[in-house]
Amino acid sequence: MNQIPSILTAIREKSPLVHNITNYVVMNNTANALLAIGASPVMAHAKEEVEDIVTISSALVINMGTLSKNWVEAMKLAAQKASKTKTPFVFDPVGVGASTYRTETAQEIIATYTPDVIRGNASEIMALTNSTLSTKGVDSTHNSLDAIQAAKQLSKELGNTIVISGEKDIIVTGEKVSTVSNGDALMAKITGMGCTATAMVGACIAVEGNTHLAATAAMAIMGVTGDITKNASNGPGSFQMNFLDNLHLLTSDQLSEYLILNE
């Protein structure tokens, strides 16, 4: 647990370049959250350049929220390059299960390029291991606890770390399960909070090689900032604004003080 504040410090010292191939809805939030925590975001999706950008980056974030043919091709090129350059890679299977196209794309990316971390809500993680499960759009209809078995199975198959976001954030690596119980219910009413969490995993795996620890740090940063933010906010508009301010102002001491971590 003492290692988590030091990951925050490392992000601020190294300002790692984090390459995001993400969805149109959240690009602005994601870039701002990465800047606020101290990382340096770059958004680039052209097939002509994703490999160049992976090469200069310290982490790759792929989020399939508004996927389409050209973007999926670029995602694959970037993931393949990350595999060659040993660039840490986190994948967010947004809305997997909501369409055949999403399900097939997510499964192909996971099977072929083995992300170091996969982050999704409970429905998404469950859909990854059960192609017949239907989800309702992009919002979770399942509880995080229900998804733990699916996450363990997936983590063992892939040899990586799975994060199930929700009221509690659950980080699973093989049989190891850590739980972060911070954050606020309002975060589910703000678009892209999950995508921001995935990008935060990108910032953490850029500076920390232990993916379980890095993913836990990312969820801790999101949850603790959420806790700090909730009292000063009237609704989802002010919450978003204050969240960004508080991410920028977050200290290692606050992380230690507020964090509710079970492992």
Add this chain to the structure above:
Amino acid sequence: MNQIPSILTAIREKSPLVHNITNYVVMNNTANALLAIGASPVMAHAKEEVEDIVTISSALVINMGTLSKNWVEAMKLAAQKASKTKTPFVFDPVGVGASTYRTETAQEIIATYTPDVIRGNASEIMALTNSTLSTKGVDSTHNSLDAIQAAKQLSKELGNTIVISGEKDIIVTGEKVSTVSNGDALMAKITGMGCTATAMVGACIAVEGNTHLAATAAMAIMGVTGDITKNASNGPGSFQMNFLDNLHLLTSDQLSEYLILNE
């Protein structure tokens, strides 16, 4: 008028999935506004999946703000599917009249797929019935009242509901005209407020089959939230933030108390 608060209640109870094929500029605002009112937004535009997404959705919102070839093809596939599945469909002809491409696309979508509701500003509604009218970009240069005749003509041809947004919001179905006189002038200085209004129509037609009533409820929700927001805001930045907070906090009592509706 008593039916309008009950539409708000229905959105919050049912949390309908609203499928948006919308423009890059406003995707984040639109998704957040739908979440704030209690709906569940999904943004998906790939030809490979729009039909799947329409099938699981309770309403379809098509907004052509940043149209291009692939997107227009997906819009048509989605609209065709919505027609088959009887999924309510609202169309926003952003900037129609500003280019030949926009005008032809809007006219084809309207003629072929008959949206249940069309929402635009006065210039856009007038451009839909007069292909030689030129508009100045995406901001209206005409008064809402001028567009009523065009709206009546269009509504009768299509057998649907037309909304003219502006200082007053005018809802037209055949000869029936309702007017919502809420809202604030600052809303015209914020990008995507009109697109948010269209998405709000999507949330309302998802739970209410009477399109005139649903569109009126959407304009009431936008206008009343604008009224509540204006006094606490210094400019377009704080207005946007407070608008989202107030949309989340909006009560049926506030809707009844503030609404200025003539019909």
Add this chain to the structure above:
Amino acid sequence: MNQIPSILTAIREKSPLVHNITNYVVMNNTANALLAIGASPVMAHAKEEVEDIVTISSALVINMGTLSKNWVEAMKLAAQKASKTKTPFVFDPVGVGASTYRTETAQEIIATYTPDVIRGNASEIMALTNSTLSTKGVDSTHNSLDAIQAAKQLSKELGNTIVISGEKDIIVTGEKVSTVSNGDALMAKITGMGCTATAMVGACIAVEGNTHLAATAAMAIMGVTGDITKNASNGPGSFQMNFLDNLHLLTSDQLSEYLILNE
């Protein structure tokens, strides 16, 4: 210097239509900033319509932040049309140097279509004159002062105006160098502030034919609004909100009072 407040007044009186072909990350910010200062933004990127939109616009802004093949083709069509219609044109070579694709695209656009103004950070301006210089993503790793020689060289070759944004904003036309020393360090922690500055150049060149003066006015508007904003803000979230409010509220008197201009 007295001419700068009058450019602000002219934007508000004429409300010029500014055509933006810009990146996904900042479209919303850009449109809102243009509305807040009094201009009328239009975002359009389809090859089928960019020439029509240039024809009705008073300025063209091309920003290659999230470039891809179709977009680059549209950028070229729009730039070519702007050249024919004598529509003022500002170019933002976001991240040039970070990939071969970006560098080649930027160099082709500059060499073929001669933007009236180019705005970038120090690393980007240096990369335009030195194709072997590598940059780190989209954030500057060089000081603005280092880039002045590169800017002078580029300005003389192209016969245009170059803006180097940074802690100080430097406007270069041939040997003429003006410096705006307003603004706040927090602006570098907010995505798209540079892109907003480029769009602001678009609003200014739409109403002022002297590109050096227009670019200086744009940097003055950004910097002074930043100065006004910084004291009331806790971090990048509240800064963004207040910046938009203050852009909307900015007066000619404030511009004169706060501006720190050396020329």
